[in-house]
Amino acid sequence: MDGAYGEGGGQILRMSLALSALTGAPVHLRNIRVKRSPPGLRAQHRTAVEAMTRLSDASVKGLELGSTELEFTPRQLKGGRLALDTGTAGSTTLVLQSLLPAMAFSEKRTEVQITGGTNNPLAPPIDYVQRVLAPSLAKMGLQVKIDLVRRGFYPRGGGVVRAALDPVETVQPIQLTRFEELTCVSGIAYSSRLPKHIVPRMVRRAREILRLADLEADDIDMEVADQGSPRCALSPGCGILLTGTIIPEGVLGADSLGELGKSAERVGEEVAEGLLRLIGQKAPVDTYLGDQLIIYMALADGRSTIRVGGLTPHMESCIYVCERFFRRIFTLTTERGGPATITCEGTGFSVEERGSRRSRPP
Numbered sequence: 580m581d582g583a584y585g586e587g588g589g590q591i592l593r594m595s596l597a598l599s600a601l602t603g604a605p606v607h608l609r610n611i612r613v614k615r616s617p618p619g620l621r622a623q624h625r626t627a628v629e630a631m632t633r634l635s636d637a638s639v640k641g642l643e644l645g646s647t648e649l650e651f652t653p654r655q656l657k658g659g660r661l662a663l664d665t666g667t668a669g670s671t672t673l674v675l676q677s678l679l680p681a682m683a684f685s686e687k688r689t690e691v692q693i694t695g696g697t698n699n700p701l702a703p704p705i706d707y708v709q710r711v712l713a714p715s716l717a718k719m720g721l722q723v724k725i726d727l728v729r730r731g732f733y734p735r736g737g738g739v740v741r742a743a744l745d746p747v748e749t750v751q752p753i754q755l756t757r758f759e760e761l762t763c764v765s766g767i768a769y770s771s772r773l774p775k776h777i778v779p780r781m782v783r784r785a786r787e788i789l790r791l792a793d794l795e796a797d798d799i800d801m802e803v804a805d806q807g808s809p810r811c812a813l814s815p816g817c818g819i820l821l822t823g824t825i826i827p828e829g830v831l832g833a834d835s836l837g838e839l840g841k842s843a844e845r846v847g848e849e850v851a852e853g854l855l856r857l858i859g860q861k862a863p864v865d866t867y868l869g870d871q872l873i874i875y876m877a878l879a880d881g882r883s884t885i886r887v888g889g890l891t892p893h894m895e896s897c898i899y900v901c902e903r904f905f906r907r908i909f910t911l912t913t914e915r916g917g918p919a920t921i922t923c924e925g926t927g928f929s930v931e932e933r934g935s936r937r938s939r940p941p
């Protein structure tokens with residue numbers, strides 16, 4: 580597997596490990612994260628490899644930090660309980676991204692606890708996993724339970740996430756193509772170890788921007804974790820996620836994270852502008868969810884179709900990995916102005932097929 584394909588980041592590694600564990604086909608990755616600086620495995624990726632190694636009882640070569648080459652040979656997907664720690668503020672949700680598809684076909688229920696960052700730049704915020712990814716997976720028959728015990732922010736991390744999933748026989752295909760109307764905007768704004776006024780200020784500004792576009796955010800949860808609360812993060816942090824619910828089906832998610840020197844109002848503006856941009860694309864699947872659903876579409880029993888705001892290198896990487904493991908199963912249709920439709924003839928993967936498949940070039 581060529582890690583330099585498409586976005587050339589961690590996505591190829593995560594999807595390769597998941598599909599290797601699922602199919603039983605060993606994988607040899609080269610050029611891991613060569614388009615990133617520094618290249619190779621970082622702590623978070625190493626945790627993902629360790630997690631997949633434990634979940635699938637695999638043997639692995641090339642696991643040292645900075646490694647750009649890895650051999651992963653899975654044996655058995657047992658499920659059960661796993662506790663993992665990224666050691667830093669490494670993203671817990673990206674570790675989950677690798678684990679979840681394999682958890683769906685483990686021999687028994689898997690319950691995993693991951694310690695690390697829960698709200699990191701360049702990774703799905705845990706709130707996105709709970710409010711956008713999980714409901715979409717539920718439509719495909721995967722009832723993922725996600726509990727956020729404590730948030731973790733850069734640099735100290737220390738956040739705790741628990742995820743549980745019962746195995747399924749097959750994954751159901753998904754159809755998310757129509758955007759008729761936006762029914763409601765809701766979300767969550769959070770802070771930890773920061774003054775109490777931050778959360779209401781982010782929310783107020785986000786609401787003001789939405790109102791300029793005639794949108795009301797009905798229901799934004801506000802979460803303030805002070806020192807002394809068991810939910811208080813080790814490092815300070817704040818952010819906001821807004822979701823837009825689409826008729827007939829679909830949830831769009833936009834988020835913004837606070838950082839030193841960025842005002843609470845700016846965080847609120849960013850998230851509202853982000854959501855308005857997504858709504859303007861008139862597609863029921865945002866580009867992040869687009870790449871995150873690809874692997875499930877490949878596994879599903881039947882044809883899935885999603886319409887996304889645009890194609891991204893992350894989607895291309897996911898499709899590349901899936902087609903290396905299976906065969907050509909994806910068709911892409913792009914429209915002028917950006918939106919695209921991704922269709923997949925799902926493989927109808929089931930546990931009986933473990934070990935009977937071998938990777939082959941597309």
Ligand code: AMP
Nearest residue numbers: 588589590701702703704707867870893
């Ligand atoms: P990589 O860049 O290869 O480490 O992959 C990043 C992953 O995180 C992709 O699956 C992205 O869709 C996802 N991601 C990054 N930023 C966000 C965000 N703000 N909201 C949701 N998902 C995100």
